[in-house]
Amino acid sequence: MDIAGLKRELEGLKIEDNPAIVKQKSRDFFWYSPVLKRQLDHVTADLVVSPRDEAEVIRVLKACYGLGVPVTPRGSGTGNYGQAMPLSGGVVLNLAEFNRVKSIARGRVVVEPGAILAEIDRQTRPGGQEIRLHPSTYNTASAAGFIAGGSGGCGSIRWGGLRNIGNVLGLRVVTMEEEPRVLQLKGRDLMKVMHAYGTNGIVTEVEMPLTAAYDWVDVIAGFDNYMKAVRFANLIANQDGLLLKELATVAAPVPYDYFLRHRKFLKRKDSVALIMVAPHALEPLLTLAAEEKAEILFRSDIATAEEKKGLPPLFELTWNHTTLRGLRVDPTITYLQVLYPFPSHVEGVEKMTRIFGDEVPGHLEFQRFDGNVCCSGLPIVRFTTEERLDEIVRIHEDNGCPIFNPHRYTLEEGGMKRTDAVQLAFKRDADPKGLLNPGKMIAWEDPDYDWRSDKVYLFPGLQAAAG
Amino acid sequence: MDIAGLKRELEGLKIEDNPAIVKQKSRDFFWYSPVLKRQLDHVTADLVVSPRDEAEVIRVLKACYGLGVPVTPRGSGTGNYGQAMPLSGGVVLNLAEFNRVKSIARGRVVVEPGAILAEIDRQTRPGGQEIRLHPSTYNTASAAGFIAGGSGGCGSIRWGGLRNIGNVLGLRVVTMEEEPRVLQLKGRDLMKVMHAYGTNGIVTEVEMPLTAAYDWVDVIAGFDNYMKAVRFANLIANQDGLLLKELATVAAPVPYDYFLRHRKFLKRKDSVALIMVAPHALEPLLTLAAEEKAEILFRSDIATAEEKKGLPPLFELTWNHTTLRGLRVDPTITYLQVLYPFPSHVEGVEKMTRIFGDEVPGHLEFQRFDGNVCCSGLPIVRFTTEERLDEIVRIHEDNGCPIFNPHRYTLEEGGMKRTDAVQLAFKRDADPKGLLNPGKMIAWEDPDYDWRSDKVYLFPGLQAAAG
Numbered sequence: 001m002d003i004a005g006l007k008r009e010l011e012g013l014k015i016e017d018n019p020a021i022v023k024q025k026s027r028d029f030f031w032y033s034p035v036l037k038r039q040l041d042h043v044t045a046d047l048v049v050s051p052r053d054e055a056e057v058i059r060v061l062k063a064c065y066g067l068g069v070p071v072t073p074r075g076s077g078t079g080n081y082g083q084a085m086p087l088s089g090g091v092v093l094n095l096a097e098f099n100r101v102k103s104i105a106r107g108r109v110v111v112e113p114g115a116i117l118a119e120i121d122r123q124t125r126p127g128g129q130e131i132r133l134h135p136s137t138y139n140t141a142s143a144a145g146f147i148a149g150g151s152g153g154c155g156s157i158r159w160g161g162l163r164n165i166g167n168v169l170g171l172r173v174v175t176m177e178e179e180p181r182v183l184q185l186k187g188r189d190l191m192k193v194m195h196a197y198g199t200n201g202i203v204t205e206v207e208m209p210l211t212a213a214y215d216w217v218d219v220i221a222g223f224d225n226y227m228k229a230v231r232f233a234n235l236i237a238n239q240d241g242l243l244l245k246e247l248a249t250v251a252a253p254v255p256y257d258y259f260l261r262h263r264k265f266l267k268r269k270d271s272v273a274l275i276m277v278a279p280h281a282l283e284p285l286l287t288l289a290a291e292e293k294a295e296i297l298f299r300s301d302i303a304t305a306e307e308k309k310g311l312p313p314l315f316e317l318t319w320n321h322t323t324l325r326g327l328r329v330d331p332t333i334t335y336l337q338v339l340y341p342f343p344s345h346v347e348g349v350e351k352m353t354r355i356f357g358d359e360v361p362g363h364l365e366f367q368r369f370d371g372n373v374c375c376s377g378l379p380i381v382r383f384t385t386e387e388r389l390d391e392i393v394r395i396h397e398d399n400g401c402p403i404f405n406p407h408r409y410t411l412e413e414g415g416m417k418r419t420d421a422v423q424l425a426f427k428r429d430a431d432p433k434g435l436l437n438p439g440k441m442i443a444w445e446d447p448d449y450d451w452r453s454d455k456v457y458l459f460p461g462l463q464a465a466a467g
Numbered sequence: 468m469d470i471a472g473l474k475r476e477l478e479g480l481k482i483e484d485n486p487a488i489v490k491q492k493s494r495d496f497f498w499y500s501p502v503l504k505r506q507l508d509h510v511t512a513d514l515v516v517s518p519r520d521e522a523e524v525i526r527v528l529k530a531c532y533g534l535g536v537p538v539t540p541r542g543s544g545t546g547n548y549g550q551a552m553p554l555s556g557g558v559v560l561n562l563a564e565f566n567r568v569k570s571i572a573r574g575r576v577v578v579e580p581g582a583i584l585a586e587i588d589r590q591t592r593p594g595g596q597e598i599r600l601h602p603s604t605y606n607t608a609s610a611a612g613f614i615a616g617g618s619g620g621c622g623s624i625r626w627g628g629l630r631n632i633g634n635v636l637g638l639r640v641v642t643m644e645e646e647p648r649v650l651q652l653k654g655r656d657l658m659k660v661m662h663a664y665g666t667n668g669i670v671t672e673v674e675m676p677l678t679a680a681y682d683w684v685d686v687i688a689g690f691d692n693y694m695k696a697v698r699f700a701n702l703i704a705n706q707d708g709l710l711l712k713e714l715a716t717v718a719a720p721v722p723y724d725y726f727l728r729h730r731k732f733l734k735r736k737d738s739v740a741l742i743m744v745a746p747h748a749l750e751p752l753l754t755l756a757a758e759e760k761a762e763i764l765f766r767s768d769i770a771t772a773e774e775k776k777g778l779p780p781l782f783e784l785t786w787n788h789t790t791l792r793g794l795r796v797d798p799t800i801t802y803l804q805v806l807y808p809f810p811s812h813v814e815g816v817e818k819m820t821r822i823f824g825d826e827v828p829g830h831l832e833f834q835r836f837d838g839n840v841c842c843s844g845l846p847i848v849r850f851t852t853e854e855r856l857d858e859i860v861r862i863h864e865d866n867g868c869p870i871f872n873p874h875r876y877t878l879e880e881g882g883m884k885r886t887d888a889v890q891l892a893f894k895r896d897a898d899p900k901g902l903l904n905p906g907k908m909i910a911w912e913d914p915d916y917d918w919r920s921d922k923v924y925l926f927p928g929l930q931a932a933a934g
Contacts, residue, residue, distance in 0.1 A: 106595075107681060107710075107747035128573075128595045128679075132708075160707030166751040167708035187754035209710075209747050212595075212679035214574060238838025240627030241599075241634035243574075243676075280574035280676050284633040287654035343810075371705025371840050 001090060002067050003046045009063040013056055014097070016048040025092050028079040032323060034334055034383055035407035036082055043085045045072065045092040052097050054174065054182070054204040061180045061202065064091055064435060071176065072437045073198035075114060075145020078137040080320055082409040083149035083197045087439035093202065095144060102205070104129070108169060109210050113144030113203045121213070130213035132159045132167060136321035144203040147171070147194055151416065151458055154246040154276065154315045156367035157237060159211075162194060163459045164370075170207035175430040183430075192426045195417050195459045199437045199444070200427040216245050217282050218300035218314035219275040220262070221289055226251040226271040226362055227350055230375075232292050233273045234346050237366040237373045242284055246276035248318045251353070251362035254380055258325040261311050265298045271362075272297065274318055319378065322363050326380050334389070336360070337404040338377035338396055339456065345374040348401045355399075358382070360392060377401075402456040412442045412449070418457035419443040468557060469534050470513045476530040480523055481564070483515040492541065492559050497549040499790060501801055501850055502874035510552045512539065512559040519564050520579075521641065521649070521671040528647045528669065531558055531902060538643065539904045540665035542581060542612020545604040547787055549876040550616035550664045554906035560669065562611060571596070574677050575636060580611030580670045588680070597680035599626045599634060603788035611670040614638070614661055618883065618925055621713040621743065621782045623834035624704060626678075629661060630926045631837075637674035642897040650897075659893045662884050662926045666904045666911070667894040683712050684749050685767035685781035686742040687729070688756055693718040693738040693829055694817055697842075699759050700740045701813050704833040704840045709751055713743035715785045718820070718829035721847055725792040728778050732765045738829075739764065741785055786845065789830050793847050801856070803827070804871040805844035805863055806923065812841040815868050822866075825849070827859060844868075869923040879909045879916070885924035886910035 007015060016022060023044040030036040046069075051057045064071050070090030077084055086092055099114035101123045109124055109131070118139045121130045133155040135141050141150070147168055152161030159167055171185045173193055183201065185193060193201050223229040229249045237247055249272065256268040266272070273294070277285050282301065289296060300308065317325065323335040340348035353362055359382050364375040381392060393403045404415040411417040419427075424443055427434075434444055443449045474482060483489060490511040497503040513536075518524045531538050537557030544551055553559055566581035568590045576591055576598070585606045588597045600622040602608050608617070614635055619628030626634055638652045640660055650668065652660060660668050690696040696716045704714055716739065723735040733739070740761070744752050749768065756763060767775065784792065790802040807815035820829055826849050831842040848859060860870045871882040878884040886894075891910055894901075901911055910916045 107679075107745055158707075164708035165706055165754065166710065166748050169747060169750070186750060188758070209708075212574075239632055240625075240835040240838060241631035241676075243633065278574055280636060281633050283636070283653060287632065291655070368707040371707060373838050 001046060001069050003069070006047065006063055006067050006069055006091070009067075010049060010060060013059065014050040014052070016050070017046070019044070022046070022048050022092070025074065025077070025094055026086055028077040028082060028084050029320070030080065030082040030085060030409070032080045032320070032327065032334065033407040035386055035389070036409055040082045040085055040409065043082070043087060044089065045086040046089050048092045048094050050094040050097045054172075057093070057098070057174050057202055057204055058180045060091065060093060061174055061176050062178070065176055065178055065180070065433065068433065068435065070435050070438050071202075073148070073202050075142030075149075076116070076137070076140045078135070078141045078145065079149040080406055081414055083440075084145070085409070086437070096142065098204070099142070104210075107210050108207060110205060110207045111143045113142060113206060115143045115206075117141050117143060117146060124210055125213045128213055129210035131155075131208055132211050133162065136315050136319035138315060143206045143208070147206060148196060148198050148203060151195065152367060153319050156365070157244050157247045158368065160368045160370075161458070166209065168194060168206070169209055170205070171203050172205035173201035173430070174204055175201055176436050177432065191459065192423060195411075197411060197437050197440045199411070199441045200430045201436070214278040216276040217279055218298065219277055219282075219285065219296065220265065220298040220314070221273040221275065221294040222266070222270040222297040223272070223294060224269055226353060229271040229273050230346060230349050230362070230364060232289075232294050233364065233366050234373070234375075235292065236275070236285065236288055239284075239288070243278040243281040244275060245278070246274065246315055246318055247366040248274040248322070249362065249364045250274065250317075250322060254322070254326065254361045254363065258322070258329050259317055260325070260329070262298065262317065270297065274314055276314055319365060322378060323380060332383055334381050334383045335378055335406065336381055336393065336396070337406050338379065339402045339404065340364075340375050340377060341400065341402075342369060342372040342374035344400070348399065349375070349377070351399055352396060352401060355395060356392070404458055410440055410442050415455060415457055417459045468513065468536050470536070473514065473530055473534050473536055473558070476534075477516060477527060480526065481517040481519070483517070484513070486511070489513070489515050489559070492544070492561055493553055495544040495546040495549060495551050496787070496791075497547065497552060497876070499547045499787070499794065499801065500874040502853055502856070503549055503876055507549045507552055507876065510549070510554060511556065512553040513556050515559045515561050517561040517564045521639075524560070524565070524641050524669055524671055525647045527558065527560060528641055528643050529645070532643055532645055532647075532900065535900065535902065537902050537905050538669075540615070540669050542609030542616075543583070543604070543607045545602070545608045545612065546616040547873055548881055550907075551612070552876070553904075563609065565671070566609070569672070571677075575674060576677050577672060577674045578610045580609060580673060582610045582673075584608050584610060584613060591677055592680045595680055596677035598675055599678050600629065603782050603786035605782060610673045610675070614673060615663060615665050615670060618662060619834060620786050623832070624711050624714045625835065627835045627837075628925070633676065635661060635673070636676055637672070638670055639672035640668035640897070641671055642668055643903050644899065658926065659890060662878075664878060664904050664907045666878070666908045667897045668903070681745040683743040684746055685765065686744055686749075686752065686763065687732060687765040687781070688740040688742065688761040689733070689737040689764040690739070690761060691736055693820060696738040696740050697813060697816050697829070697831060699756075699761050700831065700833050701840070701842075702759065703742070703752065703755055706751075706755070710745040710748040711742060712745070713741065713782055713785055714833040715741040715789070716829065716831045717741065717784075717789060721789070721793065721828045721830065725789070725796050726784055727792070727796070729765065729784065737764065741781055743781055786832060789845060790847060799850055801848050801850045802845055802873065803848055803860065803863070804873050805846065806869045806871065807831075807842050807844060808867065808869075809836060809839040809841035811867070815866065816842065816844070818866055819863060819868060822862060823859070871925055877907055877909050882922060882924055884926045
């Protein structure tokens with residue numbers, strides 16, 4: 001690779017080639033997985049380029065296309081599957097400095113790709129609005145990184161996931177060609193680029209829907225039995241009049257052992273439901289909690305300043321932060337991603353809980369999924385060997401609980417994204433040389449890859465809709 | 468009844484005893500039903516009293532209690548089941564002039580009982596908020612009348628119905644005793660008074676949740692086959708990221724024959740989906756409409772001023788307004804209220820459509836119901852005899868589609884409200900002489916009435932929750 005030539009062509013742009021910094025900017029949270037840690041630990045780019053606007057992005061892509069240098073885009077590097085890791089070296093396109101909030105309207109916000117989600121809300125909240133969905137890395141994750149590498153998060157209990165039409169409104173995308181084109185995607189076409197890890201275009205603008213902002217109240221409800229917590233969560237998740245933003249359950253002893261800042265509110269036997277509720281929905285929630293004999297362990301609305309000192313917000317106990325807090329205490333653990341399909345999601349959870357016990361302590365995220373309430377799991381796994389991990393995956397799947405395997409770094413193997421003929425045609429069109437984030441889309445690397453299988457994908461293919 | 472004595476006691480209050488006006492204020496939309504028309508046409512009160520504040524309400528109740536005069540509260544008289552009709556004469560307590568919006572906060576509004584729903588929104592909209600739910604009589608219905616006599620409406624596709632916890636936050640209620648008490652109800656206790664037709668207390672204040680207000684876009688999508696309209700509606704109803712406020716389907720030829728102001732957009736073969744969608748959700752909706760080959764017959768966002776001249780808002784084609792428009796064209800029709808239970812609601816609709824054809828043209832209102840999307844029907848019935856009407860009811864129920872019979876004026880027979888022991892105990896406490904809206908609660912009149920039956924009630928009993 002002619003990195004020296006590339007540097008000359010990019011003169012005037014912000015470029016970093018210090019190997020230590022380049023390596024740091026070539027990594028994400030892949031080390032959550034002992035498998036990915038082994039496979040990807042050596043990965044590094046040759047250069048980090050940090051464009052500040054679309055014209056600079058186009059300049060980088062044009063130059064890299066000419067010299068055949070791979071480009072892997074990166075937001076804040078908060079992914080967990082090596083989404084933003086440059087498997088073939090080349091350029092990491094760091095979009096963190098291309099980050100303004102461009103316009104706010106009723107129900108809509110337009111931002112640059114590197115805009116931090118929490119910063120977007122800081123600007124929309126004075127008008128009473130906030131974004132619908134955010135990962136637990138709200139305070140660091142970028143808009144385009146979330147859309148290209150994430151799937152949902154807080155807000156999914158109300159709005160479903162990024163996979164659902166309406167949760168992203170528009171994307172501006174630059175192609176990787178001799179003369180890069182700027183595409184304005186809307187409607188179903190958005191799915192071509194969403195959760196594609198930047199393999200088929202560089203996002204330069206994101207339009208997202210906004211919803212009503214509230215001063216969400218953090219509530220932790222305790223139960224002496226994990227299935228009681230799960231049944232309570234399922235009950236409140238199905239209350240159509242109860243406005244929640246987040247609803248998770250975590251099995252004992254994970255809360256006490258790993259949520260160190262919250263430990264003062266917990267006992268080791270406590271399984272918990274973690275809830276973000278609108279202030280005007282708090283009283284109905286407490287009514288249900290009393291009826292179901294849930295013990296309220298924490299309420300941010302009445303906690304004293306002393307009690308709240310140093311406490312992270314509740315959403316930083318949920319989604320991938322649950323595992324992160326576990327890893328800080330016990331670096332030998334890891335996790336899985338499970339879908340417990342509606343309508344037997346509670347039964348599915350109960351079965352897995354019975355089979356695995358404390359080897360796989362439960363962690364569920366309740367969400368709407370194609371119109372119904374169900375839950376996905378991000379259970380902690382007390383890791384022993386890769387063989388046993390694969391066995392745990394197989395037992396889940398044999399019991400009707402599909403796994404989106406976070407120990408795989410390709411789009412397809414993780415089960416998140418079906419790369420069908422429409423998707424492939426778009427990749428051919430937008431990245432004919434295959435220089436964007438190479439190594440992540442199996443269907444591109446291996447023409448014989450069978451995307452027609454019965455595997456469950458979170459982001460389904462586009463062929464059916466197109467046909 | 469000592470009406471003369473009562474008048475003396477109420478001196479200074481606003482009283483009406485002109486028989487023509489009293490009769491007019493003793494009626495609601497009971498004439499939707501040929502059965503209720505026959506049964507209730509003669510009903511009239513002796514006096515209409517119009518209190519303007521809680522103190523005046525208390526004065527009326529105290530006086531009526533002393534003299535043993537029945538009191539039937541009334542909002543705007545937009546009910547369809549004789550909810551506000553004084554079966555035993557006495558006083559109609561007209562709350563229409565006790566109607567201020569008292570306070571607006573983030574997510575909450577507090578109003579007096581007679582506040583018109585549209586007027587509440589006029590006051591909350593400048594702050595970007597609106598009420599969650601309203602009937603199609605939005606422009607005339609009162610807050611307490613809706614809660615005491617209604618069940619849901621526009622907004623139910625997002626929030627479920629009034630029956631769901633969180634959709635009403637507080638009620639202030641005056642009891643019918645020698646010394647009337649003022650009760651402040653919250654949480655589960657609200658259910659004692661909701662949809663009880665004022666049989667157990669007079670509502671003097673309502674606290675409701677607010678949600679984000681949008682300039683909803685009215686969309687009419689056309690289909691050449693009713694089941695295509697139903698399947699399309701079911702598809703979009705299940706899109707968690709698609710913000711809708713209203714979603715109904717109406718079978719041909721009802722739209723063309725009865726929606727006279729909209730006839731210019733319709734052909735007689737058009738079955739339609741009636742949709743209120745947030746502006747920022749319009750494009751995703753149109754994407755789905757194109758994929759499903761729905762023909763967009765009307766969009767309020769691009770209709771010309773000329774086209775919109777004289778058009779009612781779309782919600783005035785839905786819920787009970789569909790039937791109302793039919794009755795204006797053909798006074799011999801009537802309607803039913805059907806629940807098509809999840810998950811076989813579409814199959815249930817298909818079966819009833821096949822059995823009845825044009826004798827019972829379909830009208831569905833899609834809504835969330837205990838966490839899932841299903842639909843209730845308000846089908847037009849081409850009425851012949853009461854016997855055939857009863858037979859149509861029976862055929863629905865035999866096929867697993869419960870009927871909430873709008874041709875019955877009691878709480879229980881309509882199937883809307885289970886009056887169990889908790890409910891009865893509350894009535895005994897709040898209205899020991901049984902003077903509030905007498906004749907509407909069978910369980911009160913007939914101690915042997917069996918509320919334990921398997922009948923499906925929209926507002927379930929309180930005994931289970933209390934136990």
